[in-house]
Amino acid sequence: MYNPKSLKAEEFIDDDEIKETLAYADANKDNFELIDSILEKAKRLKGLSHREASVLLACEDADRIEKMYALAEQIKKDFYGNRIVMFAPLYSSNYCINGCKYCPYHIANKHIARKKLTQEEIRKEVIALQDMGHKRLAIEAGEDPQNNPIEYILECIKTIYSIKHKNGAIRRVNVNIAATTVEEYRMLADAGIGTYILFQETYNKKSYEELHPYGPKSNYAYHTEAMDRAMEGGIDDVGLGVLFGLELYRYEFAGLLMHAEHLEAVHGVGPHTISVPRVKHADDIDPDTFDNGIDDDTFAKICALIRISVPYTGMIISTRESQQVREKVIRLGVSQISGASRTSVGGYYEPEPEEENSEQFDVSDKRTLDEVVKWLMELGYIPSFCTACYREGRTGDRFMSLCKSGQIQNCCHPNALMTLKEFLCDYASEDTRKIGEALIDAELANIPREKVREVCRENLMNIEKGMRDFRF
Ligand code: SF4
Ligand code: SF4
16 A cells, blocks of 8 residues: 555555556656646656656657656756766775675675675775866665675775865765664664665666666665665665666666665655666676667666656766766756766776776766766756765755755855866866866856855865865
8 A cells, every 4th residue: 555654665655656657657657737736746846646746657749748858957957057076986895795686796796706895905995086076976886795895895994084185175975785673774874875876776676676686686675675774773865776678767766766765755865866877888797688678768868857756856867878868857857966987896096907897887977077067068067076064964854844945056056166166277188177167167156145155266266375175
């Protein structure tokens, strides 16, 4: 029985409710009166329910799809302006005892190189990331209580935060590790993590069980209820995601929004971010063996509809996607992207030899961070290295209420300019710096409050003189 307030996975992600939603969406995909009224509701920035959003996803009318894209672009502009937050993943260990069929780290893969970084290796990786200009990392590790116990992850986080190399610093560590207990989530919260990220992979229980034949991750309910335990453990910001390509995308889309509605209903705050990865080629993984791959247009439509349905939730896209696809979906609502990523264990400090491949998936966008930053600015975006909210205690419902009141804009814009300035001073090529300085000059005028504008201008001058880490 569907119940968004239930703490039982099969009740808040109720299979019958999803099937009924898809049937309702099919029955109404040409009901233009209903579709127009849903679009009107979305314009009021109150978000959409999984049923409403599913109707839009089913709609094939070209004019209305154009309207969805236009609205997504407008909402993106209203909430996120032209800023794009930058981050990089850091794989610390690919030891894993699970059997996930879409991931090369599954335990039965005997030919992938298994690696686990020592604290000294973490230090070298972090320095290499700082030297590119990164300030925000997502630490990733396979599930293996012997090789990667929580103590190892905590030690890695401590090491990452402790490294201050030249003007570099990692100011926010997000964590992407397996579902765990309330007690271990509490340890992560105490370690000062940013967002806890856990992809559901698929919301379809039957498919989930087929794709995860053994290992702790095979327990659908334990995995699906992880975010509730994370929040109970004191983690305010959680990041959802599905791996598109495993199941029917319309099923996943409805499930994802139902999960967001569940978090809002139980904890009073929805997900902080949603990631939208697609299955990609990797050692031992051929994406063509999965029947549910989605083309670039469907992918763009999904991104646009997530933006419309949960306007306050950040959306993340990784270097799994090509420059071309990234360009399209950034416009439609993505607010955070990775740059210059390595999906191997290690590889930032020195590239791993070919015979020791430990990559989780092939990277499509292989440009350097400087190239990505320059590209974004040439497209009219402000690359932002901001990490201010978590450090100012603006997390969970405090963050969401600021977001909903629109006040967050007064922080994001100047913070983007100041952190971009740091990047330009410390890490950018001459070309990038020139473009960036002109962009900052022009964008200063777009800070609405005069007082904030003046403080920002002064801070920018102080950054030029060598001071760092200003924030609103
Ligand atoms: S997806 Fe995660 S849990 Fe599954 S095999 Fe890969 S690293 Fe292990
Ligand atoms: S001010 Fe907060 S919401 Fe805005 S970019 Fe910085 S961390 Fe993100």
